[in-house]
Amino acid sequence: MRQRISVVSKNHDVLSEDLDIQDNSVVMRGNGQFIQRRWTIERNVTLPTSSLEATRITWKRAKNCQQNILEPTLINGLNVYVGNRTESNGPMLPNFKLVHADEFDEDMIYDKLPEVATILQKFDEGLADLDIQVEGATIKVDEYFQVETDSLVKVKIDEHLSKLEAGFFSVESEDNTEVTLNGVRCMWLENGTIDKCQQTMLFYQQAHIRRPIDSRTPLTLRQPVGLHPNVAIDLREHDNKTQCEFFSYITLPRELFVDKYQSSPVFLHGSQDLELPEYKLPADVWGSETMFRLQPGIENEIKLHSRYVRPVDGVAVNTASFDLLVFKACDSGSSSVRENPFYSKGLGFEAYFTEDTVFTHLNTTKIEVSIPAGNMNDYHFFQLTTVLCVVVSLVYLFAKFFKNT
Amino acid sequence: MELSTIALFLGSFTLRIGFFLYGIYQDAHFEVKYTDIDYFVFNDAAKYAYYLQSPFLRDTYRYTPLLSWLLVPNHYFKWIHFGKMIFIGFDLLTGILIVVLLDCTSERRRKLLASLWLLNFMVITISTRGNAESVVCCLVVLTMYFLKIDNFVAAGIAYGTSIHFKLYPVMYCLPIAVFIYQTRSRSSSWFKNLIKIGISTATTAAALTFWMYKLYGYEYLDNAYLYHFYRTDHRHNFSLWNMLLYLDSATLKQSSWPKLAFVPQAAVTIALSFLLDNTASLSDLMSILFFQTFTFVAYNKVCTSQYFIWYLTFLPFYLQDTQISRKKGLFMLFLWVASQAFWLSQAYLLEFKGKNVFFNIFVASVSFFISNIWILGQMVEDHRIRNHSLKVKKSE
Numbered sequence: 036m037r038q039r040i041s042v043v044s045k046n047h048d049v050l051s052e053d054l055d056i057q058d059n060s061v062v063m064r065g066n067g068q069f070i071q072r073r074w075t076i077e078r079n080v081t082l083p084t085s086s087l088e089a090t091r092i093t094w095k096r097a098k099n100c101q102q103n104i105l106e107p108t109l110i111n112g113l114n115v116y117v118g119n120r121t122e123s124n125g126p127m128l129p130n131f132k133l134v135h136a137d138e139f140d141e142d143m144i145y146d147k148l149p150e151v152a153t154i155l156q157k158f159d160e161g162l163a164d165l166d167i168q169v170e171g172a173t174i175k176v177d178e179y180f181q182v183e184t185d186s187l188v189k190v191k192i193d194e195h196l197s198k199l200e201a202g203f204f205s206v207e208s209e210d211n212t213e214v215t216l217n218g219v220r221c222m223w224l225e226n227g228t229i230d231k232c233q234q235t236m237l238f239y240q241q242a243h244i245r246r247p248i249d250s251r252t253p254l255t256l257r258q259p260v261g262l263h264p265n266v267a268i269d270l271r272e273h274d275n276k277t278q279c280e281f282f283s284y285i286t287l288p289r290e291l292f293v294d295k296y297q298s299s300p301v302f303l304h305g306s307q308d309l310e311l312p313e314y315k316l317p318a319d320v321w322g323s324e325t326m327f328r329l330q331p332g333i334e335n336e337i338k339l340h341s342r343y344v345r346p347v348d349g350v351a352v353n354t355a356s357f358d359l360l361v362f363k364a365c366d367s368g369s370s371s372v373r374e375n376p377f378y379s380k381g382l383g384f385e386a387y388f389t390e391d392t393v394f395t396h397l398n399t400t401k402i403e404v405s406i407p408a409g410n411m412n413d414y415h416f417f418q419l420t421t422v423l424c425v426v427v428s429l430v431y432l433f434a435k436f437f438k439n440t
Numbered sequence: 441m442e443l444s445t446i447a448l449f450l451g452s453f454t455l456r457i458g459f460f461l462y463g464i465y466q467d468a469h470f471e472v473k474y475t476d477i478d479y480f481v482f483n484d485a486a487k488y489a490y491y492l493q494s495p496f497l498r499d500t501y502r503y504t505p506l507l508s509w510l511l512v513p514n515h516y517f518k519w520i521h522f523g524k525m526i527f528i529g530f531d532l533l534t535g536i537l538i539v540v541l542l543d544c545t546s547e548r549r550r551k552l553l554a555s556l557w558l559l560n561f562m563v564i565t566i567s568t569r570g571n572a573e574s575v576v577c578c579l580v581v582l583t584m585y586f587l588k589i590d591n592f593v594a595a596g597i598a599y600g601t602s603i604h605f606k607l608y609p610v611m612y613c614l615p616i617a618v619f620i621y622q623t624r625s626r627s628s629s630w631f632k633n634l635i636k637i638g639i640s641t642a643t644t645a646a647a648l649t650f651w652m653y654k655l656y657g658y659e660y661l662d663n664a665y666l667y668h669f670y671r672t673d674h675r676h677n678f679s680l681w682n683m684l685l686y687l688d689s690a691t692l693k694q695s696s697w698p699k700l701a702f703v704p705q706a707a708v709t710i711a712l713s714f715l716l717d718n719t720a721s722l723s724d725l726m727s728i729l730f731f732q733t734f735t736f737v738a739y740n741k742v743c744t745s746q747y748f749i750w751y752l753t754f755l756p757f758y759l760q761d762t763q764i765s766r767k768k769g770l771f772m773l774f775l776w777v778a779s780q781a782f783w784l785s786q787a788y789l790l791e792f793k794g795k796n797v798f799f800n801i802f803v804a805s806v807s808f809f810i811s812n813i814w815i816l817g818q819m820v821e822d823h824r825i826r827n828h829s830l831k832v833k834k835s836e
Contacts, residue, residue, distance in 0.1 A: 259792060259793045259794060260794045261790075261791055261792040261793055261794045262790065262791050262792075262794065263791075263792075296480065296481075296484060296498075296499075297480075307499070308499075309499055309500055310500060311672075312672065312674045312689065312690070314689075314690050315672060315689070343674050343675060343686065345690045346686070346687050346690050350796055350799075351796070352794075352796055404794075405794060406794070407790065407794060407795065407796035407797075407798065408796070409683070409686055409687050409690075409798045410798065410799065411687060413683075413687070413798075413799060413802070414684075414687045414688075414691075417683050417684045417687060417802055418684055418695075418697075420802075420806060421680055421681060421684050421697075421806075424680055424806060424809055424810065425680070425704045425739075428704075428809070428810075428813040429704055429707065429708065431813065431814075431817055432708055432711075432735075432813065432816065432817055432820070433711065435817040435820050435821050435824075436711055436712065436715060436820060436824075437711075
């Protein structure tokens with residue numbers, strides 16, 4: 036098992052002050068740095084690698100923390116993608132299955148990849164995000180987190196590792212697309228001592244560009260909401276450019292659905308039923324994921340529908356929430372987008388786009404809708420009234436039918 | 441034909457075309473579509489049929505494939521609204537048959553009663569929005585027409601087709617049989633007639649159903665018929681049963697209410713058949729069918745506005761001899777409309793404002809049910825008193 040640690044500090048000056056390079060370890064003082072910790076494992080399989088299913092498992096904390104600049108755009112919650120990537124299925128349609136859960140569930144991961152159990156023993160889902168990708172016989176586990184100020188991080192080899200490499204960088208320059216990192220990179224020998232540390236400079240093109248919060252595309256849940264929530268996405272500020280298209284990607288919980296006959300999404304996976312109440316859906320249905328193509332220059336509307344929800348004791352309104360991403364996907368025409376040193380594009384909505392696509396995230400929002408639930412305490416009253424109505428009506432009608440006139 | 445009758449038909453035709461054109465305009469220019477959601481389902485299913493595939497490939501298509509075949513021209517002419525013209529055609533034909541079947545002494549009264557269908561905005565809206573109810577209504581009235589001209593085989597063919605289209609007309613078989621039996625003093629061939637209509641109905645319904653089964657297999661039976669027996673009717677609708685069934689569908693140990701709901705419905709519809717005696721005319725039969733349908737809809741587990749069309753077809757035949765005063769009649773109509781409006785106001789709050797008004801919806805359903813039952817009781821009583829006084833007159 037190999038490990039690679041990449042640290043990026045937004046603050047250029049303090050990098051050297053925060054580092055203490057010793058014989059067999061590097062100690063770093065915490066200062067809000069972003070960390071990517073990657074383990075690479077070779078799977079112990081006898082099958083030809085081409086026959087193995089590609090898998091990607093991602094976990095993203097729902098709470099709004101600062102975006103780790105090393106991290107790809109992950110979907111909130113736990114997402115397990117299984118299937119094939121673009122190349123094996125013709126030019127257009129990726130073919131994968133998604134299982135989504137709002138809460139972290141170790142068993143869901145171990146079920147697919149028992150090999151990662153030792154790595155995840157110390158994983159804290161409240162503090163870090165996760166992106167596990169399997170291609171062929173190689174598993175890459177990427178953990179993303181931010182170091183707390185004034186905590187100490189000690190990087191050294193341990194008994195599980197055959198190889199360790201760590202890079203400590205600061206952002207030299209960053210514009211819309213290109214990033215330059217400057218720093219040191221250290222390599223460890225198998226006996227645990229540091230082989231060498233050297234100055235390193237990295238350039239790369241970002242595949243995901245995030246807009247600052249104040250310039251986000253306006254997005255509103257139309258009021259009043261009712262049982263058919265509509266989300267309006269205002270793209271009037273955007274022009275039609277030939278190499279770019281606008282999209283919205285949504286993961287919906289069981290309580291909400293898209294009627295594919297009404298609104299023609301680019302794709303709709305997961306639950307597609309148009310009639311059943313939430314509590315009658317099969318237990319293994321987690322919800323659905325869908326993507327819509329949006330028109331620039333106008334206000335776009337996404338129509339959703341709520342299912343009836345399980346009645347509760349008391350007068351209540353349930354809340355269903357979903358994550359909605361609005362992004363612009365542009366052909367960059369440059370193959371360097373895929374040569375990002377920190378992540379590769381995997382299964383997920385990225386799989387629907389060509390390798391040179393650059394995504395500009397215009398808005399990522401968690402939307403909550405309320406769905407009224409019936410009151411179970413009324414059950415006996417409803418039952419009594421209904422039966423009474425039926426019995427009295429029968430007596431009344433039969434009297435009218437057969438009593439002598 | 442009288443000039444005023446032609447004017448009535450032309451007027452009702454023009455109204456329908458007007459609504460039809462307005463619908464196309466609204467669909468093109470407004471967010472809320474005029475066209476009924478179900479029409480899009482029929483249209484999508486017809487597309488599969490056009491390409492010689494199963495209409496059941498369209499989710500929620502739960503009707504006979506014949507309906508999707510009717511709309512195949514939509515795709516041949518590449519005009520989605522074409523099928524609505526077919527429904528309008530059935531709707532108008534129903535109106536013409538009502539005029540022919542009405543047994544009035546006064547021409548003016550006949551036209552007035554026929555206008556209840558021909559100029560009824562509810563009927564016009566439903567067929568121009570692309571709802572298929574007019575097809576079944578037309579087949580049922582056609583059955584009555586063939587009974588009038590004593591063509592029992594043709595009556596059976598029309599009736600069997602209507603049962604194949606929608607299951608509910610099957611309840612008419614008992615009153616129709618009782619009616620034919622009650623003609624025994626007037627017609628020596630009553631038994632032969634009964635056998636004729638019986639065999640032709642059963643053969644038509646069975647043949648059509650078997651044919652569709654041969655083409656589309658179990659999927660057809662499941663969607664068109666079986667589904668209606670196991671569906672959960674949880675979404676709000678006018679039915680008295682609705683709230684109980686919604687709460688019930690979510691409990692682990694389900695009660696037997698969903699299965700028992702049809703018992704009172706069956707008891708009343710069956711009992712009504714025995715109001716036909718040996719003096720019964722075809723108009724009496726149609727009044728009984730009106731009461732039966734009214735009962736069926738009032739007691740049904742699911743009830744939506746389009747179901748009202750089913751009994752509106754027969755309303756003119758009941759009204760032609762009614763002795764209910766105008767004032768009382770208007771009060772009955774007011775009750776029916778007001779309790780419905782109350783329900784609709786509450787449903788609006790739930791559906792479009794997201795308010796938790798399930799309790800109010802239940803109260804509204806109960807008041808609509810009670811109004812319906814009282815109105816039904818008054819109408820049946822009126823019908824019996826009138827028949828009784830007729831008999832007394834005859835025996836004098």
